[in-house]
Amino acid sequence: MKKVLITGAAGFLGSHLCDKFIKEGFKVIGMDNLITGDLKNIEHLFKLDTFEFYHHDVSKFVHVPGDLDYILHFASPASPIDYLKIPIQTLKVGSLGTHNLLGLAKAKGARLLIASTSEVYGDPLVHPQTEEYYGNVNTIGPRGVYDEAKRFQESMTMAYHRFHGLETRIVRIFNTYGPRMRLNDGRVIPAFIGQALRGEDLTVFGDGSQTRSFCYVDDQIEGIYSLLMSDYAEPVNIGNPYEISILDFVQEIIKLTGTQQKIIFKPLPKDDPMQRQPDITKAKAILGWEPKVDRKEGMRLTYDYFKSLSEDELKKNEH
Numbered sequence: 001m002k003k004v005l006i007t008g009a010a011g012f013l014g015s016h017l018c019d020k021f022i023k024e025g026f027k028v029i030g031m032d033n034l035i036t037g038d039l040k041n042i043e044h045l046f047k048l049d050t051f052e053f054y055h056h057d058v059s060k061f062v063h064v065p066g067d068l069d070y071i072l073h074f075a076s077p078a079s080p081i082d083y084l085k086i087p088i089q090t091l092k093v094g095s096l097g098t099h100n101l102l103g104l105a106k107a108k109g110a111r112l113l114i115a116s117t118s119e120v121y122g123d124p125l126v127h128p129q130t131e132e133y134y135g136n137v138n139t140i141g142p143r144g145v146y147d148e149a150k151r152f153q154e155s156m157t158m159a160y161h162r163f164h165g166l167e168t169r170i171v172r173i174f175n176t177y178g179p180r181m182r183l184n185d186g187r188v189i190p191a192f193i194g195q196a197l198r199g200e201d202l203t204v205f206g207d208g209s210q211t212r213s214f215c216y217v218d219d220q221i222e223g224i225y226s227l228l229m230s231d232y233a234e235p236v237n238i239g240n241p242y243e244i245s246i247l248d249f250v251q252e253i254i255k256l257t258g259t260q261q262k263i264i265f266k267p268l269p270k271d272d273p274m275q276r277q278p279d280i281t282k283a284k285a286i287l288g289w290e291p292k293v294d295r296k297e298g299m300r301l302t303y304d305y306f307k308s309l310s311e312d313e314l315k316k317n318e319h
């Protein structure tokens, strides 16, 4: 039985990855320090012999007994309000954490995939973003802690690949959504749905002309899995190229939820990228991958998930 270590296992993407690898017949070790994650996301796996959980901060030395075939490094705060609240931990998990996992991969002869991000492109001057674009990041801005940690993570990973011959994969993930996102993580989809469910006004930052391209979680997980199993070591964008402005998107949310609340405008956070759309030519050509779930269907599934949460959870998740 092949064995995989997934860091950030109690988070949104990590928990879906655990499900995927269990389904594919792997032995899965999930690791998380629960700083932004929740054990609820993986508690259904605890009864399985093929799943183990380690409560550990990967910015500290990582020890895993026995063999390992694959490592997926997904531990990191991922939402702007999270990484603004814990900037040093964010820098550490992208740098020290990545170094620890590269060392572990080398010691075990495992293949390592790291979760990079569209944020390496910063506020992009090239549109849509291809993997060849070097990006436009403000190193000392508030988002710099996340963006630069991820850029360092990519450089460190390529250095281990080139210098030690380690098998590595780099996925540049574009905005992904779906069940198990935290309602109060501040990202736009849980923010708008949470506001609609609690009967609050919907907060659009800036004038809403900034764009994003949203990928449903099942598509994202398939893309990541295909990349891990491929033999391609350079970064690959995985996301849904269907782009929308935040102002048009809030209208879709109003229609989906039937909320009677109004839209209110708040200041645009510093360095908030004005446009974002993945060029997925590479993913299509190399992995034969492209997203299948359209936004209408994905948003319906996501809304159903948030609606199924209890009143207490809704209240607890106000911010």
Ligand code: NAD
Pocket: 007, 008, 009, 010, 011, 012, 013, 014, 031, 032, 033, 034, 035, 036, 037, 038, 056, 057, 058, 059, 073, 074, 075, 076, 077, 078, 079, 093, 097, 115, 116, 117, 118, 172, 173, 174, 175, 176, 177
């Ligand atoms: P999340 O916050 O739901 O999950 C992150 C998990 O990592 C949490 O469970 C958290 O407790 C854990 N973690 C954080 N620091 C840790 C540490 N030092 N040691 C151990 N565990 C730690 O976020 P997510 O959306 O699931 O994102 C997962 C990964 O994917 C992140 O690396 C993120 O940068 C990347 N990513 C996500 C998106 C997206 O749209 N969701 C986009 C780009 C990149």
Ligand code: UDP
Pocket: 079, 080, 175, 186, 187, 188, 189, 191, 192, 203, 204, 205, 206, 210, 212, 246, 268, 269, 272, 273
């Ligand atoms: N956003 C918004 N209202 C909110 C939360 C976010 O208008 O309540 C905007 C935010 O300014 C950004 C976009 O939605 O332009 C996506 O934000 P998110 O935090 O989801 O992701 P990221 O900026 O990292 O792509």
